Amino acid sequence: MSSISSDIIRGYNDTMILYLLWDAPSYGYEISKRIRNLSEEKYAIKETTLYSAFTRLEKNGFVESFADSDMVNGKRRTYYRITEQGRQYYREKCAEWTLTKEVVEKFIRQDGGM
Amino acid sequence: MSSISSDIIRGYNDTMILYLLWDAPSYGYEISKRIRNLSEEKYAIKETTLYSAFTRLEKNGFVESFADSDMVNGKRRTYYRITEQGRQYYREKCAEWTLTKEVVEKFIRQDGGM
DNA sequence: TATCATTGCTACGTCTATCGTAGTATCAGC
DNA sequence: GCTGATACTACGATAGACGTAGCAATGATA
Secondary structure (H helix, E strand, C coil): CCCECCHHHCCHHHHHHHHHHCCCCEEHHHHHHHHHHHCCCCECCCHHHHHHHHHHHHHCCCEEEEECCCCCCCCCCEEEEECHHHHHHHHHHHHHHHHHHHHHHCCCCCCCCC | CCCECCHHHCCHHHHHHHHHHCCCCEEHHHHHHHHHHHCCCCECCCHHHHHHHHHHHHHCCCEEEEECCCCCCCCCCEEEEECHHHHHHHHHHHHHHHHHHHHHHCCCCCCCCC
């Protein structure tokens, strides 16, 4: 991969989710809170965006879902676990991000724009 | 502005174009080449993306178009000039980029992802 | 002189991540 | 009994990006 398209800069929600699933499975509501916390309240993913991301990630084989095993209370929860393909995809997105950032920043003025 | 949405990370083509119009008016084909050059061939904007960006930028009052004055040869060219509102918008996008980058990078591993 | 690449742009339709709105259901605490 | 937090699902709209195609003029090349 030696060139980027503009549209790739979209779709980093998937990358964020994979990052948060890296060490242990998790589920929608928890991921949502962790995104808010890790971003220091600067970013709150929308519920619909989050759940449609899960669907896409699973369809692409980057995560696997399983039902809550210890169904403590009547609450149904769907957990997601990252797959090896998901880890690979995450690595590619990290590399892509580095490249994208390099390109975009050639067009960005750090100061308020002279 | 203290929080970002995911979708904002899209749409930096407009920002790149405004950057290239900052000092002097220009037109489609030239902008296209300058993007390729400045990005060191890492990014080539698609023609349709470029011209639809011009349309949007003009509709939003961020650029003004005018016809080639010295129509040297039969070639028609539409030049675009950045407006004060365009400069303002560019500054906002630069600030937004800084914020977006900060957030995204909390989810990106610099190394190949452990 | 015929042909091809480059220049410069327009029209039209498709794709898809995001997001708005809305609805369902459980549970804890007051 | 009601509110707020938890945990999702369904459905449709939006809009930036992009694929494909076409048109017209110029310059270089054979």
